[in-house]
Amino acid sequence: MIKILANDGIDPIGKKMLEEAGFVVDTETVPQDKLAEALLNYDGITVRSATKLRKELIDQVPNIKLIGRGGVGMDNIDVEYARSKGITVVNTPAASSLSVAELVFAHLFTGVRFLQDSNRKMPVEGNTRFNDLKKAYAKGIELRGKTIGIIGFGRIGRETATVALGLGMNVLAYDLFPFEGSLSLSFQGGASVQIPVKTVSLEEVITGSDFISLHTPFADKPILGAEEFAKMKKGVAVVNCSRGGTIDEPALIEALNNGKVAFAGLDVFDNEPTPKAELLQHPKVSLTPHIGASTNEAQERIGAELANLIIDHFNK
Structure with missing residues (x-):
């Protein structure tokens, strides 16, 4: 069974879509300094802008197969390094x-x-x-x-x-x-x-x-x-x-x-x-305090788009 950590949360619509597809989704936030240990129990992680996924962390979690960014910018992710390690990195550029x-x-x-x-x-x-x-x-x-x-x-x-x-x-x-x-x-x-x-x-x-x-x-x-x-x-x-x-x-x-x-x-x-x-x-x-994508409608679209990307990846 595929386990996903939605460390910065995910809209209930996206969570429901993933669970109906047979995924386990945890939404309790793990502190940055505890992520390396926690992620050993997951196959993928979704983040927004708060959680950082840098090279050092990526090296410690070889079991992670997918990183999903809910939103556009991926400044908090070492994208190319993750991909060089065979990790799929996706985001939701249109939703917000x-x-x-x-x-x-x-x-x-x-x-x-x-x-x-x-x-x-x-x-x-x-x-x-x-x-x-x-x-x-x-x-x-x-x-x-x-x-x-x-x-x-x-x-x-x-x-x-x-x-x-x-x-x-x-x-x-x-x-x-x-x-x-x-x-x-x-x-x-x-x-x-x-x-x-x-x-x-x-x-x-x-x-x-x-x-x-x-x-x-x-x-x-x-x-x-x-x-x-x-x-x-x-x-x-x-x-x-x-x-x-x-x-x-x-x-x-x-x-x-x-x-x-x-x-x-x-x-x-x-x-x-x-x-x-x-x-x-x-x-x-x-x-405003970095709320550009923070509308109910955008979060629903982000959650649904992210869920579809995750489902498509693991069902290949």
Whole structure:
């Protein structure tokens, strides 16, 4: 009987699918320092972003035949090394795309109407300085007609572009792999329309966008640093729902303080789970604690997709 440790949890739908296929699924989290011993009793493991599966651990668990990542990024797994050892490594890149894209726009709508600051001040000052706060937050802007730059045009980047197009925004997109095609906008009742989209240079995205959203894997150095901020439009906004480390955080703080960047929306940080206090307390930053894929719908899709991948692998 195949045993799977879902160390960072799995949606009940995925767990049920695996159990109905004859697998044993344990969902009790094993601490990182106890994993080597625990995994000797399992054939496979699924993780999210919390559990780390590095070379040293992989060498200690030769019985593991599959590693499943619920989500997109696999920065916490030494993927190529695992595969060199004959371990199958799978993830679920499509399942969370819409959830992440919608969070991008939650941050954008928050920033353009100053909600991140008003939600802090209204509870303590709303009954004494109501008119002052009303004046302070009276210069919001609309998203329609503005240009969003999308850096990284994979599944999540394209989903973000689709939401933007539906709102009447212009899209500039960049990716290491150029794209020229169309995106489908679907409407209630089954109607849809195809919108042509093609990628441009990174320089065009950085210099020509009113808002910039990052959708790239972790890189050796930040994609957006002081040099890039200097080239952006004054009053630009930046959203990062991809990976910590893709923005130079000190450079971002400087750009927020000098007014080059109007606001930032951050779901990911350099030092998770202990982000910089200066970012957490900044009045121009909208904050979430790495919840891009954390919707009920996305977790159901991730669980089901992961279960199917595991079942297919062990039933070959």
